[in-house]
Amino acid sequence: MTPAREDAVITWTEPDPVPLRGTLVVLPGRGESAPIYERFGRRLAADAYRVHVLGTAPSDSPERAHEQLAEIIETADVGTPRIVVGSDAGAAYAAHLAAQGKLTGVAALVLAGLPVAAAAAPARDWDDELDARTFCSTHRGRISAAGVRPAELFTDLPAAWFDPAVPAGVDLPVLGLHGRDDDISPVAEARAWYAATPRAELVTIAGGRHDVLNDQTHRTVAATVVLFLERLRGSSALTPIAVTEALGDPR
Template sequence: MTGYRDFAAPEGVRIRGTVLVLPGRGESQAGYGRFGARLAADAYQVRVLPPSTDLSVADAALKEAVSSIDLVRPLVLAGADTGAAVIAALVAQSSPEKAWWPDAVVLAGLPGYDGRQGGGRDEELDLRTHCPVHRGVLTDDPAVVPGSLAEAAPAALLDAAYGSTADVPHLLLTGDADPLADHAELNRLAKSLPQARLAVVRGGHHDVLNDLQHRSVAAEIVTFLEAVRGGVPPVPLVEVVATAW
């Protein structure tokens, strides 16, 4: 498969794990340059795949992605928008025998059943992110499809995602200013999963990996990755025992 975008860990540093990223509606691999580089700087190798909402296509893509990389575990699958829904659905319906079976998953900006919004290009950018750098990336990327958020994600896909009880660690990320999210459904999903952490980003919009708070979101993900490296269930390495804020 062509179209991978890879980010390597710094030369001479032991790779700490592998992250495969699946973009969402209207996106391309180009939108994950900053995200991939930041995780790579922390010694995780990152591969961004082409987006797809077809489970069989995504299954095959993940299989090929892991077979063509020097896989270092833990293997974490990260998805945004419909990419998050596809990963959740695949993990819910598949088994550990899969070559791409993850040690953990990150679901960012998982949309609700009515998670769509019409409007022009500027309105869609406002829904996605208020980060001027990422808005520029989206505007300059010829592969970005304007109007993609005007169509809801396939209901069957969301049924599988929100019905998951997969017993792998899940990190759910959502922005509290994301109009495409169903926060009640996300809370229900987090409670129904055996191992889940739901993190809400203050002021975060739909592209929660690439919004104004992207540094803090990346830090939350790296914290999760490091905890997953420690075993299952993941245990945070830093515990706050007293704070005034």
């Protein structure tokens, strides 16, 4: 991990001498700081994917976040896929940029806990916010220790990010990850958004809350991301690699 100033990008790198398999750029959600993605970064880096987490959340400064994102994509290895990962507002902003054609060089999107409306959920106290975000005790401890600014999850987002034309305008492969128990962005609403996106697939997480990348099922979520990335490397059509066979009656 390479930390620097407060708004700097944090990076987890692939183990030497394992060849790089791809570059991920994570756009944090409302109120989030980059270090809370350490588990995700380390786990993906162990599989030889370089992970950068923006120091500026799009909800804080879309312009600065886009600037940081563009710098990373421009300098990343062009011989391997470059993928944008967004959580919460970061997911909405990533989709907005893709629909505007502003993600040149990006091979795919991974969208986690995608909000589908500019209006935020009703405000809650800190204990209720923790419950809305995660049931993982480790993640709760991390975000309680200054990893998240309280109450920012309940702030509205720019209406332009939620233009009805956005889903159909995202011309990239999209992996959606969404907690089935997410009451900040209900999964039924997210499902309709993904259904309108030409190249999207949605994976819902049983018992998952809003911070689906860092929730108690973070290992399963990380594995799901790796499976998607490996399919992306193998074929632009995302041809399955591991195929579940339909078994006949054993009798």
